[in-house]
Amino acid sequence: MKIAIIGTGYVGLVSGVCFSDFGHELVCVDKVPQKIEMLRRGEVPIFEPGLDRLLERNVRAGRLSFTGDLAEALDGAEAVFIAVGTPTRRGNGHADLSFVMGAAEEIARVARHPIVIVTKSTVPVGTNRKLRELVAATNPDLDFDVASNPEFLREGAAIDDFMKPDRVIVGAETERAARVLQEIYRPLYLRDFPIMMTDLESAEMIKYAANAFLAAKITFINEIAALCEKVGADVKQVSKGMGLDGRIGKTFLHAGPGYGGSCFPKDTHALARIGQDHSSPVQLVETVIKVNEEIKRRMVDKLCDLCGGSFNHKSIAVLGVTFKPNTDDMRDAPALTIVPAMVGGGADVRVVDPQARREGEELLPGVEWMKDPYAAAEGADLVVVLTEWNEFRALDLRELASRMAVPQMADLRNVYSPKDVRAAGFIAYEGVGRRG
Numbered sequence: 348m349k350i351a352i353i354g355t356g357y358v359g360l361v362s363g364v365c366f367s368d369f370g371h372e373l374v375c376v377d378k379v380p381q382k383i384e385m386l387r388r389g390e391v392p393i394f395e396p397g398l399d400r401l402l403e404r405n406v407r408a409g410r411l412s413f414t415g416d417l418a419e420a421l422d423g424a425e426a427v428f429i430a431v432g433t434p435t436r437r438g439n440g441h442a443d444l445s446f447v448m449g450a451a452e453e454i455a456r457v458a459r460h461p462i463v464i465v466t467k468s469t470v471p472v473g474t475n476r477k478l479r480e481l482v483a484a485t486n487p488d489l490d491f492d493v494a495s496n497p498e499f500l501r502e503g504a505a506i507d508d509f510m511k512p513d514r515v516i517v518g519a520e521t522e523r524a525a526r527v528l529q530e531i532y533r534p535l536y537l538r539d540f541p542i543m544m545t546d547l548e549s550a551e552m553i554k555y556a557a558n559a560f561l562a563a564k565i566t567f568i569n570e571i572a573a574l575c576e577k578v579g580a581d582v583k584q585v586s587k588g589m590g591l592d593g594r595i596g597k598t599f600l601h602a603g604p605g606y607g608g609s610c611f612p613k614d615t616h617a618l619a620r621i622g623q624d625h626s627s628p629v630q631l632v633e634t635v636i637k638v639n640e641e642i643k644r645r646m647v648d649k650l651c652d653l654c655g656g657s658f659n660h661k662s663i664a665v666l667g668v669t670f671k672p673n674t675d676d677m678r679d680a681p682a683l684t685i686v687p688a689m690v691g692g693g694a695d696v697r698v699v700d701p702q703a704r705r706e707g708e709e710l711l712p713g714v715e716w717m718k719d720p721y722a723a724a725e726g727a728d729l730v731v732v733l734t735e736w737n738e739f740r741a742l743d744l745r746e747l748a749s750r751m752a753v754p755q756m757a758d759l760r761n762v763y764s765p766k767d768v769r770a771a772g773f774i775a776y777e778g779v780g781r782r783g
């Protein structure tokens with residue numbers, strides 16, 4: 348089957364490459380000529396483990412191509428996926444649907460044969476029905492169907508998530524839309540991965556509800572971590588004990604500096620606004636948003652205390668600034684709150700991150716970028732583990748401590764054992780939710 352995908356960002360590119368690996372003919376469309384040229388050269392504009400090799404394989408097989416011409420991409424396609432951004436609108440928390448609706452309108456103008464329009468972007472409940480009205484008004488003669496197919500990809504593990512999903516959600520209310528989506532996902536169906544067919548509104552809500560629940564779970568354990576510090580408990584033991592309960596599960600129970608990334612912040616804000624707009628406020632989600640910001644500020648206070656109450660004239664090494672490991676994504680990363688607070692307080696901040704520099708140089712002005720954790724720690728008063736990259740999980744702690752002016756560690760991901768850190772020569776260790 349020929350499929351077109353509009354948008355070569357994270358979701359669109361991963362989806363297009365993986366669909367082509369299913370054996371479909373994929374054409375990825377983007378309005379940025381530089382991105383199309385990069386992709387045609389086999390260069391991937393985002394960091395996702397294994398994506399470059401999968402892209403190369405399917406381009407070589409003739410199943411995957413890239414263009415800036417939507418009409419060319421739609422020629423002969425049975426389905427077109429919209430996978431463009433839906434960022435939070437400044438000031439009101441609503442999802443910005445201008446890119447989605449713009450793509451739908453352009454499809455209506457250039458499509459010349461029956462087609463299924465599939466929304467893969469995360470959109471508020473009711474969007475697909477509005478999209479259907481827009482397309483029908485723009486081109487009353489077009490024979491089309493609309494479907495919702497939200498993505499559930501974890502950055503850093505997106506290919507596995509696509510190829511071995513927990514579930515595939517399809518909102519489709521016509522026989523043709525259901526048939527086309529079932530054929531697209533047939534390779535997964537044959538391997539018994541769950542494909543759930545539902546209505547448009549339920550598909551839209553499932554995406555928001557799932558992400559909000561996971562954000563709440565992270566926020567809950569971070570609140571428990573703060574209490575653990577007060578009462579002398581260890582949050583790692585607490586979360587392990589909780590996670591052994593099958594009703595709770597162990598995932599997303601790792602205390603840290605708060606959630607960030609491309610999904611949880613914008614999706615929780617959007618869901619809160621949907622509730623407010625329908626006079627059914629989702630108060631738990633509203634509180635999650637508020638508490639997550641407080642957690643980031645609490646981390647700043649923790650670091651400031653280690654620096655004697657002031658960042659001024661302190662030298663600090665920061666290990667990791669992406670919102671999670673195995674990605675170059677810094678959207679709403681805790682680092683964007685924590686690092687500027689240290690720089691603004693007068694600290695000399697040196698940053699080490701395997702993938703963040705391309706984005707980080709603009710987002711984190713005033714820091715020095717280093718390639719090596721040991722060089723970054725030279726003469727430092729504090730080393731901060733902010734993202735748990737594998738490169739930072741097995742450091743030579745004695746070597747690290749020996750290079751520092753004041754060997755202190757703030758382990759905001761609880762990577763290391765406090766006992767091991769102190770045995771290596773550190774005079775102070777602070778984790779999250781652990782005994783000081």
